[in-house]
Amino acid sequence: MKSILVAINSKYVHTALGLRYVNEFCRKNAIEVTLIEETIQTPLLAVLAEITRAKPEVVGFSVHIWNKTYVYSLIELVRKVLSAAKIVVGGPEVAFEPERIFNEKSEIDFIVQGEGEICFSELLKALKNADDKVPAHIAYRDKNGAVQINGGVTVVEDLAELGFPYPDLETIVAENKIVYYECTRGCPFQCSYCLSGISHSVRRRPLEKVLLDLEHFMEEKVPLVKFVDRTYNLDEAYFLPIMHYLSMADTETTFHFEIKADLLSENTLKFLETVPEGRFQFEIGVQSTNTKTLEAIGRENNWKKLADNVGRLLQNNNIHLHLDLIAGLPYEGLKEFIKSFNDVYGLRPHMLQLGFLKVLQGTVMQSQ
Template structure:
C-alpha cells in the first residue's frame, strides 16, 4: 500500500518511541490518512531502511534527526537522494535546528524545518500534496505554535508501544533557566498545555494499560500548583502499580510538593535532578543557578523521608572545572544521598551558548556525534579519557545496583583516606579496571564480578576468603545459583535457590529501580 507521507526516525533502541513523530502525525489534519509513522533503530542497516521506506512509494519523507542518530541519518538521506531523487526529504529535530546551513545532511536533504514543527510540517505537506507548491527556501522556520492549539499525540501510541516501549508525555515546553550547555537556554519562556485536557489524556493512557510515564518537561516542579495537581492525579491511581519519571529543579521542593511525594510507594517515583557542577564559579560561568544549601536539604529529605528514586547529574568538562574541583563536587553529592549519580561528559549541542567559552577556556570538541569535549584549559585529553572510563565503570558498578555491597565498602574505605574522598577511592578502582579491560564496552556481568574480586585481592591486597565473601553477597543478590570458579573455595560448588524478586508493585518497576529498592527497605525496616 502506498503512503504519501512517511514520518521516520532512528531510535537508539527498540524500547524508545518517538514523541516528536506522534506530534507531527496528530497535527496533519486531513492528511493523516495519507501518512504513516515508521520507526527503526540505529542498529538497522541504512540500506535496509531505505529499501523499506521506498517500498511504500512515499512522496514525502519527514526524518527526525537527533544527536544519537545523526551519523546514521546522514547515510539514510544520502542513499535516498541517490536512488530516489524524486522523493522529497524533509528534516527536523534538535540536531538540525541550529547551524543547519553548514551541515552536510541538511545540504543533502531537500528541506529542513528548524524548531518546533507541529504546524510547519503540515503546512509543507499541504502545500506540496494539495497545491503542488514547494517552499522557495531550503530552510523553513516560523513562530512557535500556540501550545493550547496543538493536537494531542497520545492516541497514536500503539498497543505495542504501551506494552513494550517508553511512553513519553509533557505538560509544558520550554525552560526559564539559561544554562549555556543546554538548548533549552534558548527558550524565551515556559509554555503550558491545558492541565485538564492533559489529565484526560493520561486517564485514557491508563485505561489502555500504560503503567510507566516519562515526563520530558525540563522543569516539572517549576509551578507548584501544576506539579501538585498532576502528582495528586497519579497518587489517586497509584494502586495500579505506576512508575513516574520527572526532571526536577533541584532547589525547588516546597511543602505542598513534599507532602505529596511522601505518600507515594517506594520506587514509584524517579526524579532526575540536574546538578551539573558544585563549583560556584563554574556554575556562574555557564549561567547555572542553584541554591546549594537548598539542594542539600532537598536531597536529604528525598533520601530519608521518601521512597523516591533519585538520579543526579554531574557534567565533566565544563569551562573552568578541573579534576580536583569535580572530585569535590562528586564527594558532596555522594554524601547527600542520591540513588544514582550520572557522570556525563560535556557535549557541544549545536546552537548552545556554551560555544562563547571556546576561545578563553580552550574548549575542543570531537567533530563526530555525540560531539564530546576532548580537552579544555583545565582538563587535558588524558584526563578526559580517564573520566570517560570512570563514568562508564561508575555506571556499571554503582548505578546498576548490582554491586551495592562493594560500592558501600569502597565508600566506607574512603573515610580512612587522608582526603576522605569517595571520588578518588573509586577513581583508583576505575584505573585498575581500565588496565584490566582493553575496552570498557560490552563487559559481561560475570567479568565485572571477576574484576571486582581481582581488585580486592590484587589491588587492595585483601585475603581471598574475605574478598570472596564480599563479592558473593552481591553475586547472590542477582539471583544466580551456580558459583563461578573464581568464587569457589576448594571444591565448593554451592547452589542456592534465588527468592522471588519483590512483590507485584516492585515487579512493575524498571529493573534498575528494583535493584535499588533494597536500600529503601533497609531504611524503613
C-alpha cells in the same frame, strides 16, 4: 500524496516522542503520514527497503546528535533510489544553521526550524497543492541556490493543539518500550549547554488534557511514564494537581519527573511524604557544585536547599532519586569534578548518573 516520517532511535526500547507529535498533528488535520521507527543498530538497507516499499513523495527525518551520521547516510541512499522525493529534515542538529546543513548534505530539500507540528503539516499541504510558496519556518534553497531562512526557529504556542502521541499504546506496552511524555515545553533558565531555554518561555498543556492522557497510560498498565519536561516543578499551581491526581490513582504505573530540587516548597515536600511507594521517581540535575562553573554555564543552584530537600525526600523512602552530574563543563577540571562528585555522592541518592558534556547545535555554548 504519500509522506513518511523516519525516526532513528538510539535503542530499541526508545520511542520518538517528537515525531510522534508531528505524526498525530498531521493525522488530526487529515494529512496522510506514516511513521517508521527504527534504531541506529538497524542495517541501513533494511530501513531503505522499508521506505522505498511505501513509494513516498516526501520523506522526513529527525536529526539528533546520536543519529546524525546514520541519517545522513540514509538520506544519500534515499536520494539515489527515490530521486523525485522531497527530503525534509528537522530536529536539534539541523534546525539552527540551515546554510551549513544544506552545504553538508546537498540532497536535503527543506529544513524544519524548531517545533515541527504546524510548519511541517503546512509544508505537506503546500507540496500537495503544488504551491510554490514555502510556509514560514521552513528553510530552503531558491531557484538560484540561495538559502532562504524564511522565518527562523519557531515554537508551538498552544499545546492544546497537540494530539495524544501514542495511538499504538497497546503495542508499545507489549514491546516493552519506554513511554515518554511532556506536559510543558520550554524553560525559563538559560543554561548555556541546553536548548530548552531558547524560547525564553514555558508553554503548558491544559490540565484536563494532561489528565486524560495520563488516564490512557494507566488504563494500558504502562510500567513507566517518563516526563521529559526540562524542569517539571516550576509552577506549583500547575504541577501539583497532576501529582495529587496520580498519587490517588489506582495504578501500578511509575511516573518519572525531572525536577529542580531547590525549588521544592514546604507544601510540596509535605505532600510528597504521602505519595505511595514507587509511584514517583525523580531525576535531579545538579550538573556541578563548582560556583565558577555554574556561573559560566548560566545555571542557578542553591546547593544548601537542594541538599536539604534531597535529604528530606530520602528520609521518606518512597520516591526513587537519581542525581545528575555533567563531566567536562567549563572551569571544572579533575580536582573540581572530584569535589562535585563527592558532594553529590555524599547525599546518598539511589543513583548518581554521570553524563558527558555534549555541545549541541543552537546552544549558547556552541556559539561561543
